[in-house]
Amino acid sequence: MSSDTSVYAQIGPAPIRNYLETSPEAVASISDDNVRIALNRLEEAAKLATTSDQAGKRWVPGLAIVVVGHKKEVLHCDGHGMKRVDGNATVGPETLFPCASLSKPVSTTLLAHAGLPRKLAPKDRPEIEGWDQPVRYAIVRPSVTERTTLRQWISHRSGLPDHAGDRIEDLNPTILLDTLINCLLKNQTGIQPGPFNYTNFGFTLGCLGGMEALGAGTRWEDAAKAWLNEIGRSRSTYTFTHADQDPHADRAFPHIGQPEPPSVLLDVVGTGWTWRVVNRDVERDPTLQAPAGGLLSCARDFGQFLIKLLDTGFTAFPPTHPPSADLEGKQYSLGWNVKHPGTESVSFSHSGGFRLGAGTYLRFDPLSGFGVAALSNGEPTGVPEALGTLFFNQLYGHQLPDSDYASLFAVFRSLMMREMYTTKIDNYNRYHGRQTEKIPDSIPQGQVFEGYSPYYASKIVIERKSASELVLKLGNARNGFPLWELPLRCIDAATLTFVYDTRGENELGPSAIQLVQENGIVVKVIDEWLNGSGPGLGQIARHA
16 A cells, blocks of 8 residues: 555645534434445545555554444444554454543443442432432542542542542552552642543542442452443453463554654644554553553454443433433533533543553444444554544535545544643643753762652652763652653753653653752752642652
């Protein structure tokens, strides 16, 4: 395909944006021709997305896609591309992918399947759903949970700040969940439920509280395994360990493919990226966030999941009002993005992504009776979302201009980058061009600072190794401190401000750290990246 010009965007972003902005709502009656054409277009686009061009670029390394139709049957289930770009194994219908946040709608569905809404519904108020009841948690202080409903916890309205806890996880690969939660809740202040903040650990606590209310009496991974089997997902697991993903298993390896510099990420570029496999020692293990994350699954299992969601015989909830349907006009509820809530055209979807190598998408429309899941093994590029949108638009008679899939991918990728990498791009623009200054002589040789953050459960050490070398040691490795040793580049000697490149799943590119010195001693540091979890959490005092 190296000579096929269709790997390049042809018509530019404007018609594609118009195509996306005018996406039709679901309809009840679908012609066989529309189904056939939608499936053909989907397969054409998936092949393009996973085929390398002359320069070895692809939109994604590999894809697995399943489509379920209104007769409650799988219409398409197949794999495209490579499990890893440096090998020769191709993706198939049962290839396991890390699902990232697609774990969330699966988790809430499992709780519904297990009868949680009925169990928690008050006997004297049957009109009130169990999702709206406060739930007490064994590992969470009562003052937080008494005023927070189950719906709020698993609709990202727990009151925790955006991405609260994520950097604790980054810095502590082996931390126990109850320890992380204690770090989180003891040090976050002013937790007021209500506003939407995308917080994985709030969602995790909601589901675990729901499991406690059910009296499951076991770990989430074990309870979920039984529930997954009951709904026909025999290959899926929340036990996301390297043992489950040995080199001989049918698994898709995660890849990263960002171009450099990051400033070009927002550009609408009509070609794919060059991809590389994520090193095993830094590969994301999201078990800690299960059930908000941590799911491994395949296209075939998602097909069974979609059939259950669309099947009127599925007793957990009727098809037009799953537990996700928030009829008060809210756009996210119980693990689903809800479009057109309260109407017969309601549509449920969710995206998932790991910066360290996964992009996934799920959507079902009860009125038409169709559902799509698309799993990719590359960092988020918008390709799974583009494929899902392409299928449903075509299904409802809204054709892509000139079948220009590359332009569709290019626009979706730009939108995805704007959503995920804005801070990283801003940091690059702020710091990359700053001239490096000489490290001041006021900073002595050897260790110049040691502090401890109770929130991040980590020491922070700064050491001067030579006249021109200052390093930041941070985080807890599996065999002890530190996880990372990061070079510090001086950008302002007068204020002792340095820049380092952040790491991990929640890295934000270059970030600043300021050393505050009194009487020749560094008494505290102010770390911009760590402050992002909440004001003051990045201000670390010298250890007494």
